[in-house]
Amino acid sequence: MTKLLISDLEKELVRAKKFDFDVGDVVDVHCMIREGDKERVQIFSGTVIARKRGAVREAFTVRRIVSGEGVERVFPMNSPRLVDVRVKRRGRVRRAKLYYLRDRVGKAVKVKESRVGPKAAAAARQPETKADLLHGEE
Amino acid sequence: MSQNRLPALLGRKLGMTQVFAENGDMVPVTMLEIGPCTVLQVKTVERDGYAAWKVGFGTTRKKPTKAMAGVFAQAGGAAARIVGEVPPIEGREVKAGDQLTVAVFEGVARINVAGTSKGRGFSGTIRRHNFSSGPRAHGSKNVREIGSAGSVFNARVLPGKPMPGQWGNCRATVQNLGVVKIDPARNLLVVRGAVPGPPGGYVVVQESTYKR
Numbered sequence: 001m002t003k004l005l006i007s008d009l010e011k012e013l014v015r016a017k018k019f020d021f022d023v024g025d026v027v028d029v030h031c032m033i034r035e036g037d038k039e040r041v042q043i044f045s046g047t048v049i050a051r052k053r054g055a056v057r058e059a060f061t062v063r064r065i066v067s068g069e070g071v072e073r074v075f076p077m078n079s080p081r082l083v084d085v086r087v088k089r090r091g092r093v094r095r096a097k098l099y100y101l102r103d104r105v106g107k108a109v110k111v112k113e114s115r116v117g118p119k120a121a122a123a124a125r126q127p128e129t130k131a132d133l134l135h136g137e138e
Numbered sequence: 139m140s141q142n143r144l145p146a147l148l149g150r151k152l153g154m155t156q157v158f159a160e161n162g163d164m165v166p167v168t169m170l171e172i173g174p175c176t177v178l179q180v181k182t183v184e185r186d187g188y189a190a191w192k193v194g195f196g197t198t199r200k201k202p203t204k205a206m207a208g209v210f211a212q213a214g215g216a217a218a219r220i221v222g223e224v225p226p227i228e229g230r231e232v233k234a235g236d237q238l239t240v241a242v243f244e245g246v247a248r249i250n251v252a253g254t255s256k257g258r259g260f261s262g263t264i265r266r267h268n269f270s271s272g273p274r275a276h277g278s279k280n281v282r283e284i285g286s287a288g289s290v291f292n293a294r295v296l297p298g299k300p301m302p303g304q305w306g307n308c309r310a311t312v313q314n315l316g317v318v319k320i321d322p323a324r325n326l327l328v329v330r331g332a333v334p335g336p337p338g339g340y341v342v343v344q345e346s347t348y349k350r
Binding site: 005080081 | 324
């Protein structure tokens, strides 16, 4: 019998369908909300400023400006109420948490756009370094 | 020992995580590895004065004492990491060597979990009993003191007076935790809320007498 580990058990609870987005992206979050006994999908759009990893405990924070006031919502990645996350614009960022956006107003809030997605960008970087490593070993 | 006569079993705390209920609510849960527990000895009223099952959980490389080695030998040999007594489950016959799994809690809605709480050493009253600290300025010297120990009338300190001392590393029971999931195939018991002790700590789980 294999040893039961909390880290393995947590992985089983992660949602099957992954959303392809990263910190800095401007996204539409489709979230199921309940109004009385009716359910409908509400969309919250804004910039992803943080993504906190941890298997089933993963969560991300979306920030937007609503009538001059900064609003942030934290979404649990594996909540069944989270229906979809659609990327409207890819952002090019140099850090994992964009908390500095909280101190900014107006134009400065904008994150630079990136032409490629996070996966494509990572793929473009990866083969190069791997090849270099191989050459070093030979 | 058990607090009531309802089914109980030994196990290990795996750790905490969260799961989502069907309606989407997030539920904080503790995962427990419960059983399989080997029945080591069946105590009867006729021979021992009370009825109980002596059970063992886990494995150990430690050499048991000769007395315990005899008990383990009757149940098949392997030494258990922890040994405890649980009340017999009504309508179920067991003999030494039988295995009890988490399936005994099938259909149970609420349980109690007893474990050894995390040790915090010798702690003062501010941390241990939630006292307030005294003023730090104006020549005050009772910054973290306990303050008054009671009235002069009694001419003594009343028993139970909260004072500094060893905190934690003692048996603690959390009652009436909701059962979220039972997985007998993997000896897994998922309960709502927190359980005493660190991940990997040994626990005793028992059906709760609360009915809700």
